[in-house]
Each structure stands twice: as structure tokens, then as C-alpha cells.
Amino acid sequence: MIKKFSIFAILVLILLPASVMAAGTQIVGPMVGRPDSGAATVSVSSPQTLALTDDETYWLIYMREEEKVARDVYLTLNDTWKLRIFNNIAASEQTHMDAIKKLLDTYSIPDPAAGKGIGEFTNPDLQKLYNDLILQGNISKVEALKVGVIIEETDIDDLNEAIATSQHNDIKTVYSNLLQGSLNHLDAFESQLAKY
Numbered sequence: 001m002i003k004k005f006s007i008f009a010i011l012v013l014i015l016l017p018a019s020v021m022a023a024g025t026q027i028v029g030p031m032v033g034r035p036d037s038g039a040a041t042v043s044v045s046s047p048q049t050l051a052l053t054d055d056e057t058y059w060l061i062y063m064r065e066e067e068k069v070a071r072d073v074y075l076t077l078n079d080t081w082k083l084r085i086f087n088n089i090a091a092s093e094q095t096h097m098d099a100i101k102k103l104l105d106t107y108s109i110p111d112p113a114a115g116k117g118i119g120e121f122t123n124p125d126l127q128k129l130y131n132d133l134i135l136q137g138n139i140s141k142v143e144a145l146k147v148g149v150i151i152e153e154t155d156i157d158d159l160n161e162a163i164a165t166s167q168h169n170d171i172k173t174v175y176s177n178l179l180q181g182s183l184n185h186l187d188a189f190e191s192q193l194a195k196y
Contacts, residue, residue: 050168052107052109052168053165053167055165055166056165056166056167056168056171057107057109059158059161059162059165059166060100060103060104060107060109060171061104061109061112062123062126062158062162063100063158063159063162063175063178064097064100064101064104064111064112064113065112065113065121065122065123065126066126066154066155066158067093067096067097067100067155067178068093068097068113068116068121068126069121069126069129069130069133069151070089070090070093070096070151070152070155071090071093071094071096071097072118072119072130073130073133073134073137073147073151074086074087074089074090074093074148074151075087075090075118076118076119076134076137077134077137077138077144077147077148078090080137080138080144081141081144083141083144083145083192085145085148085188085189085192086144086148089148089185089188092181092185095181096178096181097113099174099177099178100174100178101113102174103170103171103174106170119131119134129154133147133150133151141196142193142196145189145192145193145196146193148185148188148189148192149186149189149190149193152182152183152185152186152189153186155178155182156179156182156183156186159175159178159179159182160179162175163175163176163179
């Protein structure tokens with residue numbers, strides 16, 4: 001009995017960590033014997049199973065739609081004014097939306113943008129923001145470019161707040177990348193405005 005257990009324990013110690021590491025998980029506790037069976041056990045955790053805070057969940061849902069506001073406004077204003085900047089930055093905003101969607105999927109959070117067309121939003125505040133920005137942007141090319149500045153400044157403020165409340169590194173990394181993109185977009189809109 002002692003020999004059988006020793007061989008079993010050695011196999012567990014040798015093989016289980018390899019299979020655990022191959023599965024992409026981390027050992028978070030030492031191997032300990034269970035008092036009822038004498039078998040070795042291991043505690044494992046995957047980054048995707050760590051619970052999100054309420055703030056993290058809120059910001060992921062909100063940022064998914066806020067990035068959609070930006071994309072949808074730019075697509076709509078591009079249809080109106082045919083300014084290349086709107087088309088180019090709309091494509092970038094789609095990339096931002098996709099990055100947030102991957103996080104929503106990773107943490108099994110329903111997508112608030114699912115099934116929504118251009119200019120349609122789940123969040124009523126973001127719906128109002130979109131409507132107001134389109135009204136302003138339809139006045140003139142200058143006002144349309146000012147809308148771009150408003151969107152990017154709002155996005156920068158919100159991303160900074162989201163980063164400050166995030167505890168998961170994967171979320172912080174995505175937000176930091178989006179923040180850099182928004183800073184670049186803001187520079188582009190301000191440069192265009194300076195020409196008028």
C-alpha cells in the first residue's frame with residue numbers, strides 16, 4: 001500500500017504540473033494530501049476565472065458602447081461631409097470595439113452592442129450623446145471636426161477613469177492601448193481644425 005501510494009504521488013507530482021502548465025493555468029497553492037483519501041491534490045486558477053469587480057464590469061460594458069458611439073458618429077459624418085479623417089478613424093474605432101468585445105467574451109459578459117445598427121445603443125445616455133453629436137456635426141465641416149474633438153476628449157477621460165478602477169492586467173493593457181489611440185485621434189482632429 002505504501003509503495004502504491006508513493007508511485008502514485010510521484011506520478012502526480014511529475015505529470016500533473018506538466019498537464020496543468022500545458023493547459024495554461026497556474027498553480028496557486030502547494031500540493032497537499034487530502035486527509036480522507038491520501039491522494040495528492042492541487043489548486044489551480046486561470047486568469048479568466050478571476051472575478052471582475054463591479055467597476056470593471058461596468059466600464060467594459062460602457063466602453064464597448066462608447067467606442068461604438070465614436071465609430072457610428074464618424075461613419076455618419078463621413079457620409080455627410082466626405083472627409084477622409086472620419087473614414088480612417090472610424091476604422092480605428094472598429095478595432096477598439098473589437099478589443100473590448102474580446103474582453104467581454106473572455107469574462108462572459110453579454111455584449112450591449114449585439115444586434116444594434118448604426119446609431120442604436122442600449123445605454124440611454126450614450127444614445128442621447130450620439131443624437132446630440134450628429135445634430136452638431138451636421139451643421140458644418142468645422143462643427144463636425146469639433147465633434148471629433150469632443151468624442152476623443154470624452155473617451156480619454158473615461159479611459160483614464162476605467163484604468164484607475166481596473167485590477168486585471170489584461171483589461172488595463174487594452175484600455176492603455178485604446179487611450180493611446182484616442183490621443184492620436186485627438187491630435188488628428190485638432191490638426192484638421194487648425195486648417196479652417
